[in-house]
Amino acid sequence: MEGKSIISGTGFAGILSGVRRIVIAVHSHPDGDAIGSGAGLLHFIGETLGKEAVLTIPDPIPDNLSFLLEGVPHGSVLFHHENPEETVSAISEADLIVCLDMNAFNRSGALEEPLAASGAKKVLVDHHLNPDSGAFDIVFSDTRVSSTCELLYRILMETEQIGHDASRLPHATATALMAGMTTDTNNFANSVFPGTLAMASALLAAGVDRDAIVNEIYRTYRENRIRLMGYLLDKRLCITPCGVAYMILDKETMSRFRITEGETEGFVNIPLSIGRVRMSIFLREDEGFFRVSVRSKEGTSANSLAMKYFNGGGHELAAGGKLFFPADIPSREDAAPYIVRVTGVFFEGK
Ligand SMILES: [Mn+2]
Structure with missing residues (x-):
């Protein structure tokens, strides 16, 4: 309380x-x-x-x-x-x-x-x-x-x-x-x-x-959402050695699939169904920043990661935040290496 x-x-x-x-x-x-x-x-x-x-x-x-x-x-x-x-x-x-x-x-x-x-x-x-x-x-x-x-x-x-x-x-x-x-x-x-x-x-x-x-x-989603989901899981999903799954959705891909922002709701949860994944991070590009969603399994704090590295917070196992460029990372291309680095520090202290 x-x-x-x-x-x-x-x-x-x-x-x-x-x-x-x-x-x-x-x-x-x-x-x-x-x-x-x-x-x-x-x-x-x-x-x-x-x-x-x-x-x-x-x-x-x-x-x-x-x-x-x-x-x-x-x-x-x-x-x-x-x-x-x-x-x-x-x-x-x-x-x-x-x-x-x-x-x-x-x-x-x-x-x-x-x-x-x-x-x-x-x-x-x-x-x-x-x-x-x-x-x-x-x-x-x-x-x-x-x-x-x-x-x-x-x-x-x-x-x-x-x-x-x-x-x-x-x-x-x-x-x-x-x-x-x-x-x-x-x-x-x-x-x-x-x-x-x-x-x-x-x-x-x-x-x-x-x-x-x-x-x-x-059961009322548009087909585009499901097609984008398939594309992201096939082509964009990465899993770090620490068991952190991440997907980054850029603006070009959003417009190619004609996706509006609400239509990516829930994507972040999907990689958690993989056994070796203990945390899932989803980034969606906005104007000058990425909107970040973090989900974790019991024993790993999505909230701490979001507070420490993504200007956010939320619940223990479900949190959100933002990653700004150039304030937090030089450009949007640096988002992936940033995730790999900070989650490495978060889990391994290195
Ligand atoms: Mn709520």
Whole structure:
């Protein structure tokens, strides 16, 4: 447990009920957990508390998550990349801001400055290591859960309105929380705790259609993604003597396969299925930097590597960061030797 953890959710609904303008904010390059918890809370505030709220999102979401935002009240979701002024003013005029699935404002890209500057009361609900507790008035933080969706589920269950009866959750909230938990556990492959399965069980009993969720998330990809995946695994996957697998996706290859950024989600996990691989690193080129994803097997800290060498962090076994050129490496061609060198130091101390 991290920071000033307040694990009881009993006061949560009261905090939301006592204010007028509520804004929910999620991290940049939002994943299923960010959108699931954001949409889930939005529906809870609307349907259970009968109040309005606005979900602010810094940049586009992957297509396979768009079903989570169908059915939200008109005007209740603001994307910064589409509507920067309205998004920023919602944040600056808010009385209360709930930040989800991020441990600090600097995970939220374009929302960082408005979030930091806003005079609103700030609440954090998150499951990453090292929450920036000082920046928030109320912190719900626990790393021993699968996802922010699971932590939010626990908090909502403790509210008077829900009273530990999952069937009282709005159906859309239950669906969104199940979806976010499913993506953060990689469909129950990692970070599964007893509470995760208890949550899944209760939500299923409450009528959530998990088959439909799994279909939306994992069976709606474009052919291009699968072709690129095949190409990367065949031509680009390298494995160092230390058992570090890495793949580097440059811009030219992205445009050759006509791939958008969200479509590489999950690629980093694949090499971990190789027995001798203990860590997998995936780099995707952006403007002047690589976006870095790191995954590791038990006993190896993806978080330490990402913090030390990739300007990032996250969870023990799943972390992310950035590698800038020319600040960290002279040019983009130096990414591969950089990975080989720093992981060599990381594992062998040489
Ligand atoms: Mn998460």
